[in-house]
Amino acid sequence: MKHLLSIEDLDREAIERILDRAAAFAEVSDRDIKKVPALRGRTVLNLFYEASTRTRSSFELAAKRLSADVVNFASSGSSVEKGESLKDTVLTLTAHSPDAIVIRSPYAGAAALVAGWTPASVINAGDGKHEHPTQALLDVHTLRQKLGSLDGRSIWIVGDVAHSRVARSNILAFQKMGAHVTVCGPPTLMPRGIEALGCTVRYDLDDLREADVVYALRMQNERMDQAFVPSLREYAAQYQINGRRLGPRQVLMHPGPVNRGVELSGEVVDSPQAVITMQVKAGVVVRMAVLFEVLAGAGGRTSRTAPRPTEPQLA
Amino acid sequence: MTPPEPTPSTVQRSEVRLVSSPARPAGLLVHGVHVLDPRTGLDGLHDVLVRDGEIAEIGVAGTLSSPAGVELVDGTGRHLFPGFVDPHVHLRTPGQEYKEDLETGTRAAAAGGYCALVGMPNTDPVIDSAPVLGALFDAAARDARVPVGFMPCITRGQQGHELTEMAELRAMGAAGFTDDGRPVVDAGVMRRALQYQRLCGGVLALHEEDPALSHTGAMHEGELSALLGVAGIPSVSESTMVARDCALAGYEGGRIHVQHLSALESVAAVAAAKARGVQVTCEASPHHLTMTDEDVRSLDTRRKMNPPLRSAADREAIVEGLRSGVIDCIATDHAPHARDEKEVPFEQAPMGTTGLETAFAVVYTALVVPGALTLSLVVEKMTAGLGLLGLLVPQIAVGEPANLVLVDLAAEWVVGESGYESRSDNCAFADRRLQGKVLLTVAAGAVAYRERSIMLSAA
Numbered sequence: 001m002k003h004l005l006s007i008e009d010l011d012r013e014a015i016e017r018i019l020d021r022a023a024a025f026a027e028v029s030d031r032d033i034k035k036v037p038a039l040r041g042r043t044v045l046n047l048f049y050e051a052s053t054r055t056r057s058s059f060e061l062a063a064k065r066l067s068a069d070v071v072n073f074a075s076s077g078s079s080v081e082k083g084e085s086l087k088d089t090v091l092t093l094t095a096h097s098p099d100a101i102v103i104r105s106p107y108a109g110a111a112a113l114v115a116g117w118t119p120a121s122v123i124n125a126g127d128g129k130h131e132h133p134t135q136a137l138l139d140v141h142t143l144r145q146k147l148g149s150l151d152g153r154s155i156w157i158v159g160d161v162a163h164s165r166v167a168r169s170n171i172l173a174f175q176k177m178g179a180h181v182t183v184c185g186p187p188t189l190m191p192r193g194i195e196a197l198g199c200t201v202r203y204d205l206d207d208l209r210e211a212d213v214v215y216a217l218r219m220q221n222e223r224m225d226q227a228f229v230p231s232l233r234e235y236a237a238q239y240q241i242n243g244r245r246l247g248p249r250q251v252l253m254h255p256g257p258v259n260r261g262v263e264l265s266g267e268v269v270d271s272p273q274a275v276i277t278m279q280v281k282a283g284v285v286v287r288m289a290v291l292f293e294v295l296a297g298a299g300g301r302t303s304r305t306a307p308r309p310t311e312p313q314l315a
Numbered sequence: 316m317t318p319p320e321p322t323p324s325t326v327q328r329s330e331v332r333l334v335s336s337p338a339r340p341a342g343l344l345v346h347g348v349h350v351l352d353p354r355t356g357l358d359g360l361h362d363v364l365v366r367d368g369e370i371a372e373i374g375v376a377g378t379l380s381s382p383a384g385v386e387l388v389d390g391t392g393r394h395l396f397p398g399f400v401d402p403h404v405h406l407r408t409p410g411q412e413y414k415e416d417l418e419t420g421t422r423a424a425a426a427g428g429y430c431a432l433v434g435m436p437n438t439d440p441v442i443d444s445a446p447v448l449g450a451l452f453d454a455a456a457r458d459a460r461v462p463v464g465f466m467p468c469i470t471r472g473q474q475g476h477e478l479t480e481m482a483e484l485r486a487m488g489a490a491g492f493t494d495d496g497r498p499v500v501d502a503g504v505m506r507r508a509l510q511y512q513r514l515c516g517g518v519l520a521l522h523e524e525d526p527a528l529s530h531t532g533a534m535h536e537g538e539l540s541a542l543l544g545v546a547g548i549p550s551v552s553e554s555t556m557v558a559r560d561c562a563l564a565g566y567e568g569g570r571i572h573v574q575h576l577s578a579l580e581s582v583a584a585v586a587a588a589k590a591r592g593v594q595v596t597c598e599a600s601p602h603h604l605t606m607t608d609e610d611v612r613s614l615d616t617r618r619k620m621n622p623p624l625r626s627a628a629d630r631e632a633i634v635e636g637l638r639s640g641v642i643d644c645i646a647t648d649h650a651p652h653a654r655d656e657k658e659v660p661f662e663q664a665p666m667g668t669t670g671l672e673t674a675f676a677v678v679y680t681a682l683v684v685p686g687a688l689t690l691s692l693v694v695e696k697m698t699a700g701l702g703l704l705g706l707l708v709p710q711i712a713v714g715e716p717a718n719l720v721l722v723d724l725a726a727e728w729v730v731g732e733s734g735y736e737s738r739s740d741n742c743a744f745a746d747r748r749l750q751g752k753v754l755l756t757v758a759a760g761a762v763a764y765r766e767r768s769i770m771l772s773a774a
Contacts, residue, residue, distance in 0.1 A: 086659060087655075107660030108662055128544055129546075192536055193539070193541035194541040
């Protein structure tokens with residue numbers, strides 16, 4: 001696999017291959033010396049056009065644990081603020097011969113565009129409201145650890161589906177792994193046509209009990225300014241996952257950061273059903289597996305131990 | 316006290332102006348060519364003689380001999396149509412000459428078989444005053460290879476609040492009025508423009524969109540926009556405004572022209588208004604006739620336009636509208652943008668595709684060859700647009716100025732394979748294999764375009 005641009009591009013076999021490798025890498029994270037030389041001498045470039053703490057640091061840790069060199073490039077304080085276009089930035093950075101570019105952009109399709117401009121492998125770390133494939137992979141990884149298999153499971157994704165790349169990638173990923181997905185949220189935040197992805201659409205939590213997994217999405221404050229919902233109070237009343245709504249055998253997930261008291265009540269965040277910190281932990285090993293997959297895995301570049309030449313090579 | 320009736324003499328009405336640079340009147344004999352003109356009923360093999368820029372003689376094939384000084388054009392196996400006209404193009408002058416100018420835009424038009432165009436006013440500055448319009452006429456007299464007219468803005472600065480000095484602009488030769496690129500959002504302003512039309516005349520050409528509904532949308536709202544996570548532009552953002560403006564035009568007795576219909580509901584709204592007797596005409600673009608939102612799946616920014624490519628059902632409704640006569644003409648909405656403006660993520664890219672060089676071949680390949688539309692209907696709709704504005708209706712008849720296009724319907728070509736005449740290359744049809752190639756264009760009596768392969772010989 002040369003790039004990871006979307007979950008849409010992956011089949012179940014590819015997802016399982018990446019996650020099996022992630023499981024193998026998990027052991028590395030528990031060592032005293034958390035490093036293997038798998039990508040020694042490779043350069044990973046983090047190109048982030050949106051504020052991100054957990055995804056960027058997770059990618060950075062993943063690359064470093066594989067002994068790759070990491071360069072972080074954030075849009076603030078850089079040439080981007082001087083008006084450089086995405087294409088020119090990518091061409092400039094490509095001149096440094098990175099092996100992989102991890103990109104986060106506020107615009108759909110940005111990662112795919114970048115893949116057309118650079119010989120490096122491109123990993124989509126979120127493109128607008130389109131996809132966030134590594135988030136979906138780490139969520140599937142977490143659920144495989146917790147439940148064994150997703151086959152036949154019912155997963156409810158609750159909240160602002162319209163503005164969520166996490167929702168889109170997870171609808172696709174969970175279904176590919178055999179789960180049935182229900183999306184639930186305010187009708188004003190439910191994109192028209194979303195049922196074409198194969199999920200069930202609900203506007204209330206009346207049947208939430210049927211879910212094996214409840215995946216709450218972050219309710220972004222700026223949506224309030226655009227009056228998608230009348231008030232956070234009303235949103236919480238209708239859609240907050242709280243102790244009254246969450247059953248004892250249901251697994252609770254959230255991509256973070258959590259708005260306590262809005263989409264989740266404090267008590268469920270701290271409950272044993274919540275696997276939110278497991279998700280964060282899975283983030284590092286899954287991103288190690290993704291970096292390994294695109295840089296050294298089957299169908300990508302062949303694994304080499306010798307230092308690679310300075311010129312980038314096309315797979 | 317009742318105000319005095321305005322007398323027509325208080326407004327100096329002059330002819331709508333179509334301006335081009337001076338060119339030598341053509342002398343041509345196209346022999347053995349299949350002439351097709353839906354208006355004059357010509358549909359068969361003829362010889363057509365053009366002298367001093369006028370159609371001098373039309374005879375049965377093989378009967379005309381060429382006088383001295385007239386070039387011979389072999390029409391064997393080729394078709395001769397009245398020149399195409401386009402009431403809706405963006406020539407980007409003044410201010411955005413890096414995208415297009417009058418010379419490159421009219422060169423692209425000539426290469427597409429067009430003999431006349433009307434330019435839109437969303438330039439920089441916008442065309443909303445007599446000095447800007449006058450300067451454009453002057454520039455066209457220097458640079459335009461085919462005659463161009465201009466539609467100034469309905470509202471000052473294209474801001475949607477105050478009317479432009481429509482009477483003065485009209486007296487200078489404005490082809491009509493439009494805020495194209497933007498809708499006239501305020502119904503009160505739209506109503507005043509319709510009332511004022513009684514004084515100054517001139518069709519109001521309308522870009523129909525309710526920005527409260529289209530909002531930040533970048534593509535058609537549907538299953539694909541849901542999948543791609545791109546904000547959608549719902550069909551109703553167009554159709555509700557079409558219905559509103561048809562109602563206003565009916566109430567005020569005004570004359571409107573709805574630009575680039577994209578949605579099934581809009582076609583229905585225009586059909587209903589026409590049935591009520593509202594003076595409304597409308598146009599469809601080659602891209603809305605032949606493409607759908609599926610063509611945007613790859614987020615190719617060359618296929619980002621406003622209104623967006625819509626569903627298969629919408630596309631079929633547009634084709635059916637053309638067939639039934641609800642849609643009066645084909646207009647390209649030729650909208651050039653520089654490459655660096657389009658080489659950005661889809662949501663950031665400006666709206667628009669070029670279209671002049673590909674319009675006929677696109678419609679011919681996608682709709683005439685498979686039998687969805689007749690060739691005669693397509694020629695009629697590609698030559699009707701300026702007539703709707705009270706301007707030119709090109710015809711192949713003796714005594715008419717020569718406005719002609721010679722086409723090889725069998726010739727295949729790939730869009731963009733030899734570049735473009737336009738300064739910009741944001742063509743939604745790039746890399747498509749098309750059938751039907753323009754070989755020669757005569758505009759206002761002068762040869763405006765000649766395909767390299769076409770050999771002319773002096774008699």
